[in-house]
């Protein structure tokens with residue numbers, strides 16, 4: 001039986017589209033509050049003044065710009081009466097036998113409360129940026145939100161608890177600042193941690209991470225945050241991912257708390273376009289409105305018991321959050337099971353379907369889901385292939401356009417397959433198949449648009465063109481639930497035996513993809529991200545240009561006229577990672593220095609103390625130690641802190657690796673090695689400064705090209721070999 005009613009179908013189509021976009025719109029960040037707002041309110045416009053100061057230029061740890069930002073923040077904290085202190089510390093991360101050492105300058109301050117000896121609320125954001133990023137969103141917005149929050153807090157009666165402010169350093173290179181703070185005397189007084197982050201520069205501020213046993217914190221958040229955006233599903237997913245922020249350090253140390261970030265605008269993440277002009281003031285407003293409300297609430301609430309069993313929570317529509325104990329899930333499961341069973345029994349009794357048809361329906365739907373999802377592998381490869389300079393993992397500018405395009409394509413394909421399937425199968429049977437699959441995944445019907453569509457979008461924003469399959473599969477689950485409506489629309493719009501709607505969706509989808517690809521062409525607003533660094537071996541005089549991307553782009557092609565693709569053996573003899581390389585002009589750059597302070601043998605131990613420093617003000621040093629034999633190294637320490645080094649097998653035998661981050665100016669560090677006497681040690685010492693040697697850049701970077709992010713991008717590296 002064909003159902004045809006053009007008007008009803010058109011209405012349904014409009015309503016579904018409208019609801020889908022309404023579900024996203026309701027979650028968009030609030031409007032920024034102007035600077036003229038009452039003093040006790042959080043104003044994004046006021047906070048934005050701090051962002052402009054912080055994000056003038058990249059300010060990675062150890063650079064001059066970093067010291068300037070610190071100076072500015074210190075003055076602001078003083079003006080706010082936080083009596084700030086600079087916590088200078090050396091922190092060692094040991095991971096898989098490689099040690100990385102960070103030299104940090106945390107900014108720590110305190111807003112006194114009325115309660116004596118009670119717990120304190122800790123507000124955290126990091127003030128360092130990635131080497132090639134201006135860091136307006138990540139994490140200038142977080143820092144600015146904290147300063148504006150403290151200013152607003154001071155307008156009212158003091159809170160019961162103290163508020164401790166930590167503007168941490170060295171997050172980007174290894175969470176060094178947060179780790180250093182754990183050794184600060186105030187760390188023991190902290191009862192709750194609120195961390196602010198960003199993985200982009202726009203979109204809603206989502207509280208994506210909560211401390212384990214989240215029942216208490218989650219309830220407080222849902223009740224007190226004016227713009228809550230939270231999901232236990234996201235919490236479960238993030239918990240299993242290797243991503244780290246400062247909050248990880250506090251969570252692992254057993255603290256309770258919340259971590260919030262906005263993640264839209266990923267293409268600007270860790271890049272120079274993460275600038276104040278490009279930052280969404282609404283996202284900053286949401287960051288801050290929530291932070292201020294939560295600081296006020298937790299500041300006046302007992303923090304003696306901050307853990308309770310996990311609960312379930314999610315945004316039902318907009319800021320409306322539903323939360324309930326996990327145990328209620330059993331009730332939902334029972335109810336859904338019952339409903340499903342009743343539908344099935346009634347359907348069979350009324351001869352609308354048969355058990356056999358339902359089973360076929362289930363497998364047909366599963367097959368359709370798998371087929372369309374799998375089809376997006378070649379589709380996406382084709383799309384990515386049409387943009388030769390694009391690295392999908394690095395994000396696209398027009399993520400929304402690609403989202404709409406993929407949405408149309410996926411729906412078109414799905415409806416086309418549905419049209420085919422329904423020639424042999426009854427709609428009711430297919431729908432029962434969908435119900436059973438969704439039942440297995442525990443979903444409900446109409447609220448599904450509001451709950452699921454934003455997740456579909458977030459999944460696409462998070463993974464983009466590097467993994468669009470997740471978004472497609474989720475979308476098809478939603479489309480499956482809406483099948484009766486979609487089929488009605490599809491049948492009403494068919495022309496003879498031709499399914500017009502699916503074909504139209506596919507056509508529109510293809511056009512949208514073409515438009516989206518066209519819009520990725522580099523412009524100053526949507527710049528090309530170019531990857532290249534300069535490496536000099538000061539021992540041999542060999543110099544090399546290298547790019548992590550094995551094809552040159554329109555700008556960095558100047559460095560690769562006779563390129564090859566291989567490891568950087570000229571500079572890193574032990575290296576295995578493959579780069580696009582080209583011989584470069586040798587520059588007379590001062591090599592990093594290793595001076596012997598002590599080289600003595602006492603009993604069965606040789607103590608070798610070295611002073612290491614860059615003569616070029618480079619903030620980062622890299623060490624490759626090769627004692628012969630490798631076991632001759634008994635221990636190593638930097639600045640008195642032990643390094644947990646283990647030999648790593650390379651083409652040149654076993655070597656030890658260590659990296660030092662954030663050495664300001666020409667600061668020296670002391671390396672102490674304890675060795676078996678009589679064993680020679682080779683040290684390959686590298687210093688890394690940010691930026692290319694300008695005298696060798698014949699065509700300067702035009703405005704539509706920026707440095708790609710990453711710690712091996714846009715560097716000048718000089719190596720020197722020493723033997724002791």
Ligand SMILES: [Zn+2]
Nearest residue numbers: 138139197198
């Ligand atoms: Zn960050």
